[in-house]
Amino acid sequence: MSSKNYDRKCKICDEQYTNDLNAEYEWCKSCQTKYLGDSASGNEKIDDLIQEIQSKINDPNDIVFEWIPYDQFDGIEEISKGDIATVYSAIWNNGPLSYSYFKKELTRISEKKVALKCLHNNSQNNINELLSEIKTYSINNLNNILKIYGISQNLDTKNYIMVLHNEYFEKCCKKCGQLYTNIEFKWCNSCHVNYLNKNFTTHLSENKEIDNYIQEMQLKINNPRTIVFEWIPYNQFVEINEISKSGFTTVYFAKWKDGPLYYEYMVGWARELDKKVALKCLDNSQNLTSDFLNEVTTYSIDYFDNNFKIYGISQNPDTKDYIMVLQNEYCEKCVKCGKYVDAQHKWCKLCQMNHFKEDFMNWTSGNEVINGFIQEMQLKIDDLSDIIFEWIPFDQFYNVEQIVKNKVKDDVAAVYSAIWKDGPLIYSPIRKDLKRESDNKVAIKSYHNSKNNISEFLNEVKIYSTKYLNDILKIYGISQRPDTGDYMMVFPYKECEKCGNPNINDLKAKYEWCRLCQIKYFEENFTKWTSGNEKIDNLIQETQLKINDPSKIVFEWIPYDQLYKKGEISKSDFDMIYSAIWKDGPLCYYDREWIRKSDKKVALKYYHNIPVNTEFLNEVKAYLKMKFSFIINIYGISQDSDTKDYFIVLENVEGENFNDWINSSETDGSP
Known part of the structure; x- marks a missing residue:
């Protein structure tokens, strides 16, 4: 179906338009092709x-690729000259052809600024190379590929010229004319590789395997923030001091005179002079090149990687041992054990583990299984931001208030808010040790009969996380009710900033989402829309008020003028299904508010002769039931403004026969 009654045939040639867009523009491919006629390049x-590219035009927004006489260009100015091509800026007097929506014909956009790209290798004698490059550009205005208007020819040199969109100057390197690898930094990987080839051919290790590895690492560079891996002559290092020696490995602290290469925006490559580095030397590595390179691969050249960084390889001229040149941070040592896990914050995992092991004798839950579980959780800590999971005596809590009534059916006896006197253990980057955050408000879940079902209780505990960097609800530890003996989980306390309602459910706490505020939001919006049918309005309102977490789809009344670009997918005796684009799109909960995901592709399901009062509502309810079973998404109900038929708006299923897909979903026993 179509939201507008377009004339489906061309007025000139009486041929059928291929789609709604062409019908709306009254654009006919056949007539346009005839209008363009033959090109006149002389080749x-x-x-x-030119004719091949013109034949690929499919809609009125496509660029008309053409032969452009050279005398059409004024103000020609050289912009860049590289090894492959020279690029000029120019003004195209007549300008490119463009289809006018109002005039319903091709017109020219005069005085158009363009880029002219001329290949150096005399393109009149290398037509195939020229044609291959032209095919890398695009005439489709809707994709991200650089656009091309056509071909011209310099009247003096007879060289052919590619006429490109002005965006070429923003997206292409001025040295070589290739598309920037990183447009933000104006960084070109091709020029970078050429720079390395010209400047580092003399800096060789004299070991073919190592030279190949260095070249391979340099060719992996794909952004300006990557370390340039190099062969570094040993005489570049001064102030060399031994830091540690273990087994076959010796680590030194040194200063690299020239320092590593870095890329500076709009300037280029420079060196960071007198850079402090760590030198890691492996004994007898001159005879174990493969083993040495295996060790090298454990380090990183990516500044955004959490692994230690490596600048390159060197060699001791006396011992002939190879050396890894590493970031200076590698040299930092724990004052207690000689090793850091987090050098920036001076946090040592080994010392942390030793502290917990020594402290195991100072507390007990009274249950060996619970004790073992807590000890296991503590020994899994591998980052200073991790929560330290603990046994928390119940007498640590005060101002205990019940906030959720008993739910024996799901084994939750009660949920409380409380103040934890001593509070959780937190690593202090200033003191470089653990301290407690006292008088911390927490939420406590008490589980019914958990003292007799410890395994089930601990399986529930495992659902939660002690990692601050993931989205799972966090947990501080375990406690026990003194009156019933039931075990309890202790969580960070979350509450709604608007109404103060406690958020102790997983998804509520994760998304900072409040059901009471959500219901109020829906209720306030009930008066702002209507389907025109009381039963449909009631069904939509009831469904919205049942929403119980922010990941659910909001079932809505969708105005018909929100749906466009519709085309038939399938048809049966019972219904018809169309594809459509929903302009505003469905509601999605993001960053503590509802936003719409615009231009959403959907399916519209119409029914033949089904009254709203009976079968239609039953059909909608069936889809709502499937929705909550995660089989298919139903977004809402709408009404055709022409036929007055109600229809449902469903998730679009790409590449499927829609009816077959729905039927299989309804009968395959999916949960």
């Missing part, structure tokens, strides 16, 4: 290519 291959 058969170029004329054939």
Whole structure:
């Protein structure tokens, strides 16, 4: 179906329009092709290519690729000259052809600024190379590929010229004319590789395996923030001091005179002079090149990687042992054990583990299984931001208030808010040790009969997390009710900033989402819309008020003028299904508010002769039931403004026969 009654045939040739867009623009491919006529480059291959590209025009927004006489260009100015091509800026007097929506015909956009790209290798004698490059550009205005208007020819040199969109100057390197690898930094990987080849051919290790590895690492560079891996002559290092020696490995602290290469925006490559580095030397590595390189691969050249960084390889001229040149942070040592896990914050996992092991004798839950579980959780800590999971005596809590009534059916006896006197253990980056955050408000879940079902209780505990960097609800530890003996989980306390309602459910706490505020929001919006049918309005309102977490789809009344670009998918005796684009799109909960995901592709399901009062509502309820079973999404109900038929708006299923897909979903026993 279509939201507008377009004339489906061309007024000139009486041929059928291929789609709604062409019908709306009254644009006919056949007529446009005839209008363009033959090109006149004087070269058969170029004329054939122009006609081939013109034949690929499919809608009125596509660029009309053409032969452009050279005398059409004014203000020609050289912008860049590289090894492959020279690029000029120019003004195209007549300008490119563009289809006018109002005039319903092709017109020219005069005085258009363009880029002219001329290949150095005399393109009149290398037509195939020229034609291959032209095919890398695009005439489709809707994709991200650089656009091309056509071909011209310099009247003096007879060289052919590619006429490109002005965006070429923003997206392409001025040295080589290739597309920037990183447009933000104006960084070109091709020029970078050429720079390395010109400047580092003399800096060789004299070991073929190592030289190949260095070249391979340099070719992996794909952004300006990557370390340039190099062969570094040993005489570049001064102030060399031994830091540690273990087994076959010795680590030194040193200063690299020239320092590593870094890329500076709009300037280029420079060196960070007198850079402090760590030198890691492996004994007898001159005879164990493969083993040495295996060790090298454990380090990183990516500044955004959490692993230690490596600048390159060197060699001791006396011992001939190879050396890894590492970031200075590698040299930092724990004052207690000689090793850091987090050098920036001076946090040592080994010392942390030793502290917990020594403290195991100072507390007990009274149950060996619970004790073992807590000890296991503590020994899993591998980051200073991790929560330290603990046994928390119940007498640590005061101002205990019940906030959720008993739910024996799901084994939750009660939920409380409380103040934890001593509070959780937190690593202090200033003191470089653990301290407690006293008088911390927490939520406590008490589980019914958990003292007799410890395994089930601990399986529930495992659902939660002690990692601050993931989205799972966090947990501080375990406690026990003194009156019933039931075990309890202790969580960070979350509450709604608007109404103060406690958020102790997983998804509520994760998304900072409040059901009471959500219901109020829906109720306030009930008066702002209507389907025109009381039963449909009631069904939508009832469904919205049942929502119980922010990941659910909000079932809505969707105005018909929100749906466009519709085309038939399938048809049966019972119903018809169309594809459509929902302009505003469905509601999605993001960053503590509801936003819409615009231009959502959906399916519209119409029914033949089904009254709203009976079968239609039953059909909608069936889809709502499937929705909550995660089989298919139903977004809402709408009404055709022409036929007055109600229909449902469903998730679009790409690449499927829609009816077959629905039927299989309804009968395959999916939960």
